[in-house]
Amino acid sequence: MLLATGLVAQEVQLTARSSRTSVGLDEPFRVTFSSNARGGELSPPNFEHFIVVGGPYRSQQTQIINGSMSFSQELTYQLVAQEEGTFTIGPATFESKGKRFKSNTLTIQVKAGVKRKRATSKAKTVGFEVAILSSKKEVFVGEPVVLLFTATLFEQVRDLNMLQTPNFENVLQQQLDFEQQSRRERIGSKIATVLDFDKRLIIPNKPGTLGGQELKITGAVQKPTGRRDFFNMPLMRWEQEVATAKIPAVKIKPLPAPQPLGYSGAVGELKLVRELSRTSVNGNESITLKLRIEGSGNFNTISVPDLIPPQGFDLYDPKFNEKIRYSERGVRGYKEYEYLLVPQFKGQFILPQMQWTYFDVKKGDYETITLEETTLIVTGDTLNASAAEGNGTMPKVQREVTSIDNDIRFLQEVDENTRHEEQPLLWIWAILGLVLLGWLLQLVSFNTRKKSPEAARAAVKKAINTAWKTNDPEAVGKMLNALEEELVRKGIAKENISLFALNEVLGTALGTQVNTLIEKLQLALYAPSATGSNEEWLNEFNALWEQL
Amino acid sequence: MGATLISVSDSANSLYADGQFESARTLFESLAEKGTSDPALYYNIGNCYTRLGQLGEARLWFERSLLFDPRNEETLHNLEWLNTRLTDALPPPNDALLHWIGNQLRAILAPEHWGLFAGVLLAGAFVLLVLRKFKRPALSWRLPLTLSSIGLVLLLAAQMSIPQSDKVVVVSNNSYGYSAPDANGKRIVLLSEGSAGRLVRASEGWFYIALGDGRQAWFSSDHWDRVLPITPR
Numbered sequence: 001m002l003l004a005t006g007l008v009a010q011e012v013q014l015t016a017r018s019s020r021t022s023v024g025l026d027e028p029f030r031v032t033f034s035s036n037a038r039g040g041e042l043s044p045p046n047f048e049h050f051i052v053v054g055g056p057y058r059s060q061q062t063q064i065i066n067g068s069m070s071f072s073q074e075l076t077y078q079l080v081a082q083e084e085g086t087f088t089i090g091p092a093t094f095e096s097k098g099k100r101f102k103s104n105t106l107t108i109q110v111k112a113g114v115k116r117k118r119a120t121s122k123a124k125t126v127g128f129e130v131a132i133l134s135s136k137k138e139v140f141v142g143e144p145v146v147l148l149f150t151a152t153l154f155e156q157v158r159d160l161n162m163l164q165t166p167n168f169e170n171v172l173q174q175q176l177d178f179e180q181q182s183r184r185e186r187i188g189s190k191i192a193t194v195l196d197f198d199k200r201l202i203i204p205n206k207p208g209t210l211g212g213q214e215l216k217i218t219g220a221v222q223k224p225t226g227r228r229d230f231f232n233m234p235l236m237r238w239e240q241e242v243a244t245a246k247i248p249a250v251k252i253k254p255l256p257a258p259q260p261l262g263y264s265g266a267v268g269e270l271k272l273v274r275e276l277s278r279t280s281v282n283g284n285e286s287i288t289l290k291l292r293i294e295g296s297g298n299f300n301t302i303s304v305p306d307l308i309p310p311q312g313f314d315l316y317d318p319k320f321n322e323k324i325r326y327s328e329r330g331v332r333g334y335k336e337y338e339y340l341l342v343p344q345f346k347g348q349f350i351l352p353q354m355q356w357t358y359f360d361v362k363k364g365d366y367e368t369i370t371l372e373e374t375t376l377i378v379t380g381d382t383l384n385a386s387a388a389e390g391n392g393t394m395p396k397v398q399r400e401v402t403s404i405d406n407d408i409r410f411l412q413e414v415d416e417n418t419r420h421e422e423q424p425l426l427w428i429w430a431i432l433g434l435v436l437l438g439w440l441l442q443l444v445s446f447n448t449r450k451k452s453p454e455a456a457r458a459a460v461k462k463a464i465n466t467a468w469k470t471n472d473p474e475a476v477g478k479m480l481n482a483l484e485e486e487l488v489r490k491g492i493a494k495e496n497i498s499l500f501a502l503n504e505v506l507g508t509a510l511g512t513q514v515n516t517l518i519e520k521l522q523l524a525l526y527a528p529s530a531t532g533s534n535e536e537w538l539n540e541f542n543a544l545w546e547q548l
Numbered sequence: 549m550g551a552t553l554i555s556v557s558d559s560a561n562s563l564y565a566d567g568q569f570e571s572a573r574t575l576f577e578s579l580a581e582k583g584t585s586d587p588a589l590y591y592n593i594g595n596c597y598t599r600l601g602q603l604g605e606a607r608l609w610f611e612r613s614l615l616f617d618p619r620n621e622e623t624l625h626n627l628e629w630l631n632t633r634l635t636d637a638l639p640p641p642n643d644a645l646l647h648w649i650g651n652q653l654r655a656i657l658a659p660e661h662w663g664l665f666a667g668v669l670l671a672g673a674f675v676l677l678v679l680r681k682f683k684r685p686a687l688s689w690r691l692p693l694t695l696s697s698i699g700l701v702l703l704l705a706a707q708m709s710i711p712q713s714d715k716v717v718v719v720s721n722n723s724y725g726y727s728a729p730d731a732n733g734k735r736i737v738l739l740s741e742g743s744a745g746r747l748v749r750a751s752e753g754w755f756y757i758a759l760g761d762g763r764q765a766w767f768s769s770d771h772w773d774r775v776l777p778i779t780p781r
Contacts, residue, residue, distance in 0.1 A: 261734055311636035311722075311740040345633060347601075350722050352738050408598055408629050409622040411564055412588035414557045414576075420585040420616075425663045425706050431670040432703060435696050438677030442689065463685065 040096030054078030081110035127221025134248040142267030149198035156222035164216035207254035266358035268297020282380035294334035577780040587617035604741035640744035653709035662706030669699030725765030729754035
């Protein structure tokens with residue numbers, strides 16, 4: 001027994017003590033807080049790293065020794081360590097008359113070895129055991145497993161409590177409706193009571209091994225003290241014990257790869273059902289379509305596939321129905337969408353084929369369910385009639401039907417000689433080619449004149465002769481321009497044309513003749529009435545043109 | 549030849565008037581097979597299909613008729629009437645700009661008329677150019693240039709107004725669209741009769757079609773038909 005020195009504040013004394021300073025995992029021990037003050041409120045610390053398996057037990061004691069009276073009150077807890085290591089239990093507090101007092105702290109060393117030591121002698125000392133039994137050792141992701149929690153009681157046990165629930169990792173967990181059952185069984189040389197106290201359904205959603213924290217159960221076990229009473233009956237006492245159950249080794253297998261196209265994760269033994277209230281309707285009736293997944297499987301993650309809607313119907317938001325029951329046989333039930341199809345037009349419409357894939361755990365393979373096409377027949381004349389009423393329930397496009405004639409136009413007169421040619425514009429492109437050729441010729445002619453001065457001179461002479469013979473009024477001007485242009489080419493600028501310059505460049509004889517002709521032409525140009533043109537001028541021009 | 553054709557047309561009209569739409573359709577389509585390409589003939593075939601309840605085929609032939617005669621009021625009426633019965637059919641994507649311009653031009657004049665005007669002007673320009681070259685060198689170049697330019701524009705208009713279409717129409721009850729040209733591929737869309745799209749490319753019994761809602765998918769060519777070229781079934 002450890003007695004730690006407490007905090008002393010005037011006459012108030014508050015102490016904390018522990019039954020052990022070194023304990024094993026799951027080994028209960030007691031912590032007691034005592035105060036010598038009356039009244040007030042004694043508050044325990046936060047027992048971090050420990051679980052309270054018993055208490056609080058309160059006691060008070062008043063003593064009068066030699067006329068001197070003393071008082072003490074105690075608060076006791078029974079604790080169990082959760083993990084190995086050295087931990088400190090914080091101070092308790094005592095409040096009285098507005099004053100606050102604190103106790104000392106306690107240091108507790110927790111060792112696993114102590115537990116192992118106990119394990120070797122379990123058969124003799126352990127009052128009860130707990131275990132988690134699994135319905136399957138291997139499952140696929142999404143396949144349900146049932147876990148049964150059992151306690152085997154070797155001694156009289158009372159106040160069984162679950163200290164720590166097993167938090168399974170990466171699973172959906174559901175507690176099943178279950179009545180606790182007990183039975184007597186022979187285990188080794190002992191007759192024990194086996195108590196099934198909990199049953200759970202888990203659906204793993206990741207491959208690997210089932211994991212999580214252990215299950216811990218506490219209970220008070222009746223044990224002999226080794227003493228006997230007045231009637232020679234053995235005296236018994238109740239000792240608190242903790243039992244731990246490991247998570248069962250369940251292998252969670254991944255679904256086979258590759259997964260089929262469109263697979264959405266459904267696992268189990270399932271069916272996809274499409275129910276139609278009718279396949280033939282009048283215009284003022286509707287069809288109820290139920291699309292349902294039913295059977296046994298991982299309904300927590302299954303979703304009903306979207307309906308591929310038929311043409312010619314209005315489809316309203318579906319109603320969702322669900323009934324799921326968790327049992328030892330897994331998760332059974334159905335999920336369902338209920339659609340209302342309202343016909344819009346008369347005729348036959350196809351409800352398209354649908355496919356849905358799930359993983360069949362019995363076959364260990366993917367199964368694809370195909371719902372075949374169904375023909376829906378809409379009859380009756382009520383569709384148009386109800387549209388004409390304009391009650392707002394029909395789509396806008398259908399109201400427009402009333403705005404045009406109710407029938408198509410009659411036949412047209414056919415001109416049977418009409419033919420569309422394969423290349424209707426070929427001849428026009430040919431003409432375009434000719435036009436381009438014409439322009440090309442114009443261009444070639446221009447270039448030829450530029451490249452051959454003799455040809456250009458001949459062309460000018462020819463043009464002047466033509467103009468002269470056709471009595472072109474501009475013939476004189478053209479002849480004068482031709483001469484001046486020719487003289488410019490010889491190096492005599494237009495403004496410098498004079499007898500002197502002509503004689504100097506062309507020689508006296510030729511220069512004089514050219515000068516004379518130019519003067520005549522200028523006179524004829526500026527005073528046409530004074531001089532008339534005649535053939536001699538043309539002859540002179542032709543003669544001079546050759547000499548120039 | 550002409551007399552025979554006229555009697556076929558009249559016979560088809562009579563059959564249609566008597567309610568024998570299937571026989572009338574057969575006769576009208578025989579005319580189309582022989583090369584008659586009057587938009588009125590396409591319109592009549594569309595009418596027969598409408599009466600027979602094959603609205604996808606009807607749409608196809610009305611579209612063909614409108615391609616050659618875009619402003620025909622009776623065809624427009626019948627197509628509108630058809631659209632009110634094909635509310636679940638997917639409309640085609642909008643026309644490409646050049647096709648739209650072609651339609652507008654065709655609504656003004658037939659391609660051969662555009663071509664006729666262009667041909668006259670170009671021929672005039674050619675004559676003037678020849679004259680200028682060989683007879684009248686003094687002739688101004690401005691007139692042939694003007695005629696050539698206008699003629700060229702009219703020729704382009706004629707060329708653009710020639711009916712062209714990459715439109716395709718669902719002629720069966722339904723047509724599944726796949727992600728690949730393979731019936732075992734993933735189904736991504738289901739189109740009803742009369743839906744239309746634009747043919748992007750064709751491959752061994754499969755059409756890759758652009759739809760009006762922006763999606764593209766592979767469809768079995770058995771369920772579709774092109775507006776052009778015209779192929780009677």
